[in-house]
Amino acid sequence: MLRACYRDCVRVEEYVVVAFAGVGALASVELAEPLHFSVAEMALLVVLCGASLAIFLWRIWPIAGNVLRAKKDVGFSLAPVGRRVWEFFSEVLCQSKVIKQRPLPGLAHALVFWGFLAFAVVTTNHVLTGLRLGVLQHTGIVGEVYFDFVGVWALLVAVAIAGLFVRRFFVRPRWLGEHVSIESGVIAGLIFLLMVSYLAAFTLPADSAALKAWWWVHTVTLLAFLPIIPGTKHLHLVLSPLTVFVKRAGFSDIPKLSEAENEEDFGLLAGKDVTQLIALQAYSCVECGRCTEHCPAANTGKVLNPKEIALGVRGYLNAFGPASEKPLLNELREGQENASNPSPDNPPANWLSMEAAFECTTCGACEFQCPVGVQHLPIIVGLRRGAVNTGAWEDKYGTKLFLALEKQGNALGMSAMERDKFVEREQLPVFDGTQEYCLWLGCMGGYDPKGREIVADFARVMRHLGTSFGVLKKEKCTGDPARRLGNDLVFGSLAEQGLKNLAQNKVQKIVAICPHCVRTIATDWREYGVAPEIEHHSEFMARHADRLPQQDGGAIVYHDPCYLGRYRDVYDEPRAVVKKSGELVEAERHRERSFCCGAGGGLAFLGEEPGERVSSVRAKELLATGAKTIGTACPFCNTMFRDATAAVAGDAPPLVLDIAQLTARSISNTDVKTEGARIR
């Protein structure tokens, strides 16, 4: 509704009309620059420039210090540079993410940014003119065209910034927060004034006193702007191009803990654990709230707000600095009062709370959306590591999960014999090195009743396709829930055992039904060794889509799992498979905007959540499409939606089926090419 409102206020067409009008108007006018500056004026200019620069440096110095003095990032490397250059070009220069994920305000911002770039040379020349060193000629075709070109931008920027001002102060989208930022208003005003003062020069004759006055207005505005930048979110003007360029290479790129002998690294426990990248990102946050807008926790009444995580780190660094031993999480700091009397010694409770840190499903929507390169997941997982690796996190379910992983080797705490019984009952071949694929069951596939159905159906599909596969004799959890909850002891142990198991069995290719298993084996296990190549069953089935039976299963709404979509960039393959089973329908939030089912981050194993259940919210959204079947590609999503739809649409719940189940529906037993396979 706010969006519709805003659309009424500012339309793209308006920009275009204004632009054309502006070009038309300027074509007929010449820009005049005042030619005579007295020695006194030049001296004043030098003094003002000096003061502005000095204040700017004085304000940015401690921030640069906080970033540079922070701990070095373990395993950071600029290579491959090519990708970084591309992302810099696309995200910073072309403003691709800024526009794509929030089109209208994004475009307005992009115009302001491009306008600034266009102004770069002109601004430099403007100041030099005041020292009688102006370099650009106003006469001649190059000079005229350039000044007119910048004039067009001045118009665009003025309109764009006015639109953004209206959005922030009148439309008030809730992602920008409750508190109205006066500083934003001031900056908007300064930018507007800069544009107006530039355009004024087109309407005044050279050598007039009014022209000189406007010249000074432009100059003073500029010099006032510069020192305001540090200490406000407008620091992103200086930092964010760098932040985007140097951000960690992977998505949810959890760094290795430092193994240096003389230091104890358990994760983000205190200021001294905050790394340079994290500090840089904390200071680059523009408080746009795109992360919050897409966060499942923030949208369902939880305490967690990803924006507050980034700002919490910034607030901590401002209060305590990067060498501090004071814990980052509120609850671990002694003598905590609540938000009533916040001060640097007593930061408010919404800065980095343990409760918030453990409400994260690690869906990645925040990190994905961020236009300035803040990577929330390594920070949140880092905070969890600090709490879990030191035993500070005492949670009934969390402890039960860690003990189950340690003792039984699976997240459900069941005896390993149960998996053996399932494998035998379902007559799944045992992997002996001769088959093409190792079918990885995972905890859900091996122990959960519905997960097992998905495995059984996928096995049928593979048999139908004539692909040879086998399952490992013994299999332990990949450690995904331990990794996301920050338990490096359990995760490391499971990763090492898993790699050894795969190597001993000479596994070369793995296919798995669970995106969490795929991500963990393909990426997170790299910290401990080299895993064989692994793919998700949707990728496998899509490759053979032409040999899958075509069915008319009615409308099927496909839900993108977080760990398959945002994490692995796999959106089309599962859709290709769904289309073989029926008519594909999209939920309102789909592909990279898919809204989490609520199970990730280890949360499927923890207790009940406050506020509304994330799974309910998403289930309602899926049901709102009218489809009678929900297609999933992750056994966790499958479980969550089965329960949520039963709660939300109890009397007429939709079918919740994995893409393997959808496909297997029309594979008859005679199609199954293996002897001895279990007939249903």
Add this chain to the structure above:
Amino acid sequence: MKIVVAVKQVPERDAPVRVAADGRGVDAGDAWTMNEPDAYALEEALQLKERLGEGEVVVLSAGPERAESTLREALAKGADRALHILTPEEGAGSLAERDTLGVAQMLAEAVRGESPDLVLTGLQSDDLGAGQTGVVLAELLGLPHVTLVLSVEAQAGAKQIRVKRELEDGWFQQIELPVPALLTIQSGGNRLRYATLMGIKRARSKETKQVEAGPAAARHDEIVRVAIPERTRQTEILTGAADQIAAKLAERLKAEVGI
């Protein structure tokens, strides 16, 4: 307050177990873990130390080399020191060749050297389930003991402690006794803690003392046969008034079971 916790390394819960070739023992494979009631004993000791804000928790185990890992786990969870009485893996002198008295004597010798305020053991072991070692140990040490303890209340320097003991049917008993004392701990009294990375790292610098076990005395009991329980279905329900059922039952026990 100094607390000694005696722990035993036992086969893992779902490890496949086979009867040994000689029919008088068990082949447990190579998956080992800390006995669960002992884990609760350790947890109670650690929580007691945390509540008192001072003290030392010493973990003690008799067993072969592989028992090291269980001791390390205990140190990682927060115990301060470890004592390992090394027995051979099999054959003469191994745990399997010693009876309860023999094991308790080994433990008693180590405990005497420590002069603790409290000795905690698990109620029974997951593999043999005799439930006797703690009790016999208390006797050998001349300490008062309470079994089936769920929780302990103590004050630093106090001469008495108060324990909560589990009875049947949801009933509990509160007992006060002097220290030093021995308590055998029942599972479930506390929430067990998980081993942490920090714990494991700190454990590396904690002291583990290893001593060789003395020779084993002859057993006072004899293992006749070890067999996997056979599943036979033979359920008969005795009916009638209580005294009639009791009479019928007594007759059956005399006639069929040979009591």
